[in-house]
Amino acid sequence: MGIVNGKTYLSRISGLSTEIWLDGEKVQDLSNHPAFKGILHSKASLYDLQCQPNLKEEMTFLSPLSGDSIGMSYLQPKTKEDLRRRRKMIERWAKETAGMMGRSPDYLNTVIMSFATSASLLEGKENCYPKHIQSLYEAAREKDLSFTHTFITPQVNRSSMYLEYSNEPISAQIIEKNNKGLIIKGARLLATQGGLTDELLVFGAPRFAKEEAFAFAIPSDTKGVRFLCRESYVGGESTIDYPLSSRFEEMDSIVVFDNVLVPWERVFFHEDLETANMFLSQSSFNSFAYHQVITRQIVKTEFILGLAENMINTINVGEYQHIQEKMAEIIIGLETLKALIEKAENDALLNDQGFMIPNKTILLVASNIFPKIYPRFSEILQLIGASGLVSLPTEKMFHSEVGKDLNQYLQATCRSADERNKIFRLAWDLTMSSFGTRQTQYERYFFGDPVRLSGFLYNNYPKSDYVERINEFLTE
DSSP, X not given: OXXXXXXXXXXXXHXXXXXXXXXXXXXXXXXXXXXXXXHHHHHHHHXXXXXXXXXXXXXXXXXXXXXXXXXXXXXXXXXXXXXHHHXXXXXXXXXXXXXXXXXXXXXXXXXXXXXXXXXXXGTTOTTBOHHHHHHHHHHHHHHTOOEEEXXXXXXXXXXXXXXXXXXXXXXXXXXXXXXXXXXXXXXXXXXXXXXXXXXXXXXXXXXXOGGGOEEEEEETTOTTEEEEEOOOXXXXXXXXXXXXXXXXXXXXXXXXXXXXXXXXXXXXXXXXXXHHHHHHHHSSHHHHHHHXXXXXXXXXXXXXXXXXXXXXHHHTOXXXXXXXXXXXXXXXXXXXXXXXXXXXXXXXXXXXXXXXXXXXXXXXXXXHHHHHHHHHHHHHHHHHHXXXXXXXXXXXXXXXXXXXXHHHHSOOXXXXXXHHHHHHHHHHHHHTSHHHHHHHHHHHTTTSOHHHHHHHHHHHSOOHHHHHHHHHXXXX
């Protein structure tokens, strides 16, 4: 089968009987619902992109099973050039979405691919099924399936010694096993695009409860699975008034498992605390996930730089040194991330399974940088726009009888009033709307608590050579 186009993707998602709840109501017509149709059609445009003849070589490779063209994000790299090919494809999709779609299909495709490259870590372990991971990877690759995932438990009590004591499970856990599979009950958090994909990937890595130690993937419309959505951040359908939220509002959801049967052939492992806590850190998951995410974040930073410069030119403030200093912050962040992603590729090494893995340490450095600089980038756009971001008229106002007033009083140095308004509304939607503030929080916590990320970097960074150098210096 190979790659699908946007029409096939939309048809497939519409054909599912996924249970999605929004604002107290069960969603009936997903593809035409105001909260979902923008993101669905934006995703469809990505699938269309990979089917364009002039981009086929960049976006796809040939299946080793069928010979069909399949998505480049499923490529298991064997060389450094393969890593660069993957990055070019990720950049192409990210530019199509201005880097705003954190769960573009290539992210979870990359995760599934990384799991398959590391499946051998489960060989010979009790309650572990590495062949199931490989089977899922091949099915996803050959059918161009889309995924969301949930890795987070509900925030009932985040103290270090909390143990759940409840008659009814809160965090999703195994409550029964039978000859058909696992029975899961409880909830998991933050499935971005929950219900908008073919499949749901679930991974649990608890510290204490083996009932919560599992990994599996199931169709999104599996009986008993419910997606409970937060409030929609789509401001409206106008791409002038809401240039980003109307197209890229991804939606986040709580996933409820109401006695869900997970067939054995869909289970990767279960009730194994050691494996659950080892797999993500020892597998190639972090390396490939960081590689995809940081590539997208570079594209997003380029977009922010272009938007900021457009604002500066529009109101002619480029001569001021405080503006130049702020722009230099964005440039430094952008070029630092670019340098780190290239170094991670240049320092890539083959693992024991023969796959080329980008340098995790370098990518971890980058992943520690972006959560700190992105909120600052958002602030810089706000500071450049100043009061000009506060009183922005809507598209309809320009077509009303007071439109002539707007054209007179909102004109800019080198732009008409409606052109100026479009630029500033884009900056507003990115930094001040509900969509924009969610983007800031999303990037701040994309890979988890920034403090823990820093701790992980410190504890895993190779420091011994530098320590020994000091000891030798003192001895001399």
